[in-house]
Amino acid sequence: MGEASESDPFLEHRRLLFATAYRMLGSVSDAEDILQDAWLKWQAVDRETVRYPKAYLVRMVTNLSMSHLTSARVRRESYVGPWLPEPLLTSPDIAEEAELADTISTAMLVVLESLTPVERAVFLLREVFGYSHAEIADAVERPEPTVRQIARRAREHVHARRPRFDTDPKQRASVTSRFIEACAGGDLVAMMELLAPDVTVWSDGGGKVRAARRPLYGVDHASRWIVGVLTNPQSAGVVLEPAIINNELGVLCTLDGQPIGALALDLVDGRIQNLRFQVNPDKLAGLSPDAVLGH
Template structure:
C-alpha cells in the first residue's frame, strides 16, 4: 500500500469512528438533521486535506472542524429564519427506545432544550453545547472559536444562566411521558375534547410548525381550552381521520401523526406532574426526513 493510500485509509477510519459524535454535535448546534448532514460533508472535505501526522487528537480536531462549519451555517441561517412562515421548530429525529435511558443524551437533544438554544447567539450556543453536552475543555473550545479561554469561560457562564432560566426544571421519567402521550393519542383519535383537556395542564402551550406548506398556527397557542380545540378540530380537513403511532423522537416518547393513513407530522410533548405542559407539532414536510429510520446519536 502506498503512503498516500495508507493516509487516506487512516483519514477515513478516523472520520467513520467519530461520525455519530460529529453528527450529534452539528445537530445540537443547528437543530436540523439536514443541515447537520451537510456540515458532515463539509467536515469530511476539510479533514481529507489535513496533514494527519501532525494531528495528535483526531476526535478533537474533527469536532473543531464541525463546530466551525456549524457556526458558519448558524450565522447564515438568521436571514432564512426571519423569512420563515409561522413558528420554527427543530427537525425531529427517530431515535432508538434505549436512548431514553441515557438521561444526559436525551436532555441534550430534547426539542425543549433545542428551542431554548435558539435564543442564544451562535457563539453562546457553541460554547454551551460543547461544554455542557460534550464536556470539551475550555482550552479546546477556545481553539475552535478563536477566543481566549478566559473569554470562553465568561461566555459559558452567561449561556448557562440563560439556558437554566428557561429550560424545564425537573426531569420526567419516560414512563410518565409515555402515559401522557398515550392518553392524548386516545383522546384525539376518539375526538373527545374533554379527554384531551383532562391530560393538558391549564397553562399548556402548543407550537406548530407547517413552514407555510402545511396548516399550522402562526403563533403559539396558550391555554388548555384553545389547545384542545386546535388538536380536535384544527389539524385536518372535515371528515378526515387523525391517528397517532407511538414512537420515540429525540429520545422521548412521541407520536407519529397520520391523517387518513398518511404521515402528517410528529407530535412531541413536555410533561410535568402527569399533565402535558407543552406540545410541539412539526408538520413541515421538509423536516420529516429523519422519522423513517433511527438516527444513531452519541455524546462520546
C-alpha cells in the same frame, strides 16, 4: 462521502459528529451538509498532526456549524409561523450515551436556539464535551478570557430556561396513549383533562401546510384546536403512534406509511404543559426509519 477505511476516525465517530451538528443547528438536513463539508476538510488534513482525532473532529464540526448558523438566522427572520427544530427518531439505547442524550430533546434544542452561534458552540463544547477554555478559545477563535465570559453567560442563560419536566417513563407512556385515544375519538373532554391549564401549543408548518401561525395558550383554546386538527385521524388515513423522538416518547403521524408530522410533549404534574407540533414537510427527513439516530 468517498471511500475510507473502517478504522477512519471520521466514520468511527460519525454518529457523534452528526449529533453535534444537529444540536448546533436543530436541522437534520443542515447537519448532513455540515458532515459532508467536514468530511472533505478531513480528507485534506495531515493525520500525523492530529493527536486526538475525536476532539479534533468535534471541534471542526462545531466550528462549521457556528458559521452556518449566521446565515441560517437570517433565513429564520422571514420564516412563516413558529420555528421548531426538525424532529429526529432516536433508538431507546441512545439514552445510555450521555454525550448524545441530554441536549437532544426538542425542549432543549429550543433553549439552545435562543443562544447566539458563539454562545451555543461554547456551551456545547464546555458543558457537553468538557473541553477546556483554552481548547474552546482555539476552536472559536476568541481570547480565552472572552470564552470564559461567554461560557458563564451561556450556562446561566440555559440553566434559567432549561426545561424541568416529568420524565417518568410509565407516566409519559400513559399520557401519550391517552392523547392518541382522545385524538382518535375527537374527545374534547378527555383532551382538556390531559392539558395543563396554562398549556402552550406551537405548530410549525412553515407556511406550507395547515398550522397555527402563533402559539396557542390555555387549555380551552389549545384543546379545541388540537381536536379540530387531529380528530378521527383514521378516517383520513392518518395514523398516530407512539415513537421515540429526540430521545423522548412522542407521537409520530404517518399517512400511507410516510411521516407527515411529529408531536413532542412536555409534562408537568402528569399533564401536558407544552406541545410542539412539527408538520413542515421540508423538516421531516429525520422521521424516516433510515435516519434513526442510535442504529
